[in-house]
Amino acid sequence: MAILQIRTYPDEVLKKRACEIENIDGAIARLAKDMLETMYEAPGIGLAAPQVGESIRLIVFDVSHKEEKPEPHILVNPVITATEGEEVMEEGCLSVPGIYAKVKRPAKVEVKGYDLDGNEVVMQAEGLLARVILHEVDHLDGYVFLDRLSRVRRQMALKKYLKSVKS
Numbered sequence: 447m448a449i450l451q452i453r454t455y456p457d458e459v460l461k462k463r464a465c466e467i468e469n470i471d472g473a474i475a476r477l478a479k480d481m482l483e484t485m486y487e488a489p490g491i492g493l494a495a496p497q498v499g500e501s502i503r504l505i506v507f508d509v510s511h512k513e514e515k516p517e518p519h520i521l522v523n524p525v526i527t528a529t530e531g532e533e534v535m536e537e538g539c540l541s542v543p544g545i546y547a548k549v550k551r552p553a554k555v556e557v558k559g560y561d562l563d564g565n566e567v568v569m570q571a572e573g574l575l576a577r578v579i580l581h582e583v584d585h586l587d588g589y590v591f592l593d594r595l596s597r598v599r600r601q602m603a604l605k606k607y608l609k610s611v612k613s
């Protein structure tokens with residue numbers, strides 16, 4: 447197991463569409479485990495492979511409370527197959543440290559993907575779980591939460607962030 451380095455905005459790997467995973471092999475399993483370890487250590491509730499420099503469609507997440515038993519999830523090639531409703535929630539991102547903003551996204555999602563054994567997984571989610579899944583799948587498509595803000599709020603958040611990373 448290993449803690450991986452988290453890439454931060456405006457790293458190019460965060461801006462491009464990640465590739466489908468064709469073979470779920472030992473290297474993918476190891477990367478997923480390392481991503482979970484990196485996520486817990488950060489700490490965060492989700493992590494997408496591009497955030498650790500791997501432009502492939504792999505996400506991990508765990509929204510369990512810290513007093514409760516961990517509920518790690520790993521999804522290979524996740525696809526959002528349905529959404530419902532709208533909700534505004536405050537988001538942050540390990541790749542845009544120090545910046546938080548309210549983001550409007552669907553309230554409920556259905557996501558399909560594969561586990562490390564290659565079995566198809568379908569999840570229905572709402573609340574924080576839906577939120578983190580949408581946030582992570584966005585990373586696979588080259589988007590960070592700032593890209594979901596209005597132009598004006600995006601510019602403000604970006605300016606604040608770029609100022610904070612320069613000082």
Ligand code: GNR
Pocket residue numbers: 489490491492493494497536537538539540541577578581582585
């Ligand atoms: O740790 C994280 N918290 C969070 C809070 C609200 C909405 C999304 C997230 S995901 C974030 C970790 C991260 O950057 N994943 O890509």
Ligand code: NI
Pocket residue numbers: 538539540541581585
């Ligand atoms: Ni993020």
